[in-house]
Amino acid sequence: MDINVVNALTYEDFVKLFGNVVEKCPLIPAAIWSHRPFKDLADIEAHIKEFIHSLPDSGKEGVLRCHPDLAGLDLQSGTLTRESQEEQSQAGMTTLDSAESLQMYRLNTEYKERFGFPFVICARLNSKADIVRQLSERLKNDRAAERERAVEEVTKICSLRLRNIVLSDIQTKL
Amino acid sequence: MDINVVNALTYEDFVKLFGNVVEKCPLIPAAIWSHRPFKDLADIEAHIKEFIHSLPDSGKEGVLRCHPDLAGLDLQSGTLTRESQEEQSQAGMTTLDSAESLQMYRLNTEYKERFGFPFVICARLNSKADIVRQLSERLKNDRAAERERAVEEVTKICSLRLRNIVLSDIQTKL
Known part of the structure; x- marks a missing residue:
């Protein structure tokens, strides 16, 4: 460039x-x-x-609320942005079996109820297993800490998209 | 409601x-x-x-740069948001004759070159003649004053969209 x-x-x-x-x-x-x-x-x-x-x-x-769920409704209905589609696909979110889909749905729902924004993670830098583990772990944070943690992920996603x-x-x- | x-x-x-x-x-x-x-x-x-x-x-x-030009490329190519399409249509921007189109193009271009953002006005509250007149007048503002003036228009548009x-x-x- x-x-x-x-x-x-x-x-x-x-x-x-x-x-x-x-x-x-x-x-x-x-x-x-x-x-x-x-x-x-x-x-x-x-x-x-x-x-x-x-x-x-x-x-x-x-900013966080402008992000889609991982393996959520937008993915199922084909309404993800091109960038999100590629990232979620790379992280294996498009090939979950029904048990994994249900687990993601439950964890996403619990997360959104707790924090009022969706779980955001840089999918390109994490495997499917990492994502589930971190989603479970980050659910234990308090809202302020989790907000900062999620914003950190937004900047990682941004950095890779820019590149x-x-x-x-x-x-x-x- | x-x-x-x-x-x-x-x-x-x-x-x-x-x-x-x-x-x-x-x-x-x-x-x-x-x-x-x-x-x-x-x-x-x-x-x-x-x-x-x-x-x-x-x-x-x-915020201003997220707005389309009035009677600009997005209108011509059908890529306006539904809300903008309705507003520009109501203000007569969809039925300009070629002289009016050229005048809007010239004024929009001059405005964007001067300020680095597009001319924003609450189209629902202004006639075609008002829009051309205000565009010409606001071109004389300095950047800081015009930024505030344009943000005022954003809040008027927002108010009508909310309602x-x-x-x-x-x-x-x-």
Whole structure:
């Protein structure tokens, strides 16, 4: 990637290209476009992290609530974003047997009832077994700690999505 | 509307229902769900306004950048959100003659070059002539004043979208 190419993008092309690096939150890349010129990819990433961390607790929870359940309704009904579909598929969420599906459903439901936002984890960095284990464990956190933990995962997902975009040919995406 | 029905919604149903009251910013209704129970519709509106006003300048500009141009590419290619399509249509943006289209294109382009975000106006509250006049006038503002002015319009649009939702039958939208 040539950062000069990115820095030359209009906000419209920038949002078209990076609009879903944080799931269903085009507001965030649209906001950080204000901070051009970027030094490099890490600089873009740093601005996104800073933006999310500067949000009030409700805003952080809002970011989380824009995420789909893992192995949830959106996956079953084919309404995941392209990025989520790829990530959930890589983590084995599309090939669960009925016992595993039921377990995910129960754990997701318990998690959402407890915290008021969905369980978010960087699926690309975790196996199916890791995901179930962490979902069970994180259920024991208090809400504030879990909010921060989940936001950390959002930034990991964002980082991989950013890398994925800039490592492919930018021009083909516009 | 019975506010108790709204207060009983899961965040998923709340976001499904109110997800686009601020154009392409589901993050915002998803965030203010944290403030339930709401007293009434005005209370929901107040929380949304407060959230937007609490954003840094870049965040406010991010909200603006999630809006389409008036009589722009999205309208021509049929990729407006349902809400924007209705609003632009009501304001006569779908029936411009070629001279009017060209004028809107030129003014929108000049505005975006000057401010780095699109011209946002509550189309439901303005006629075609008002829109052209205000676009020309607001081009003379400085960036900070115009950012605040445009955010004001976002909150007017939000207010009408909210009213539109709660005045129709909530249950049919879920």
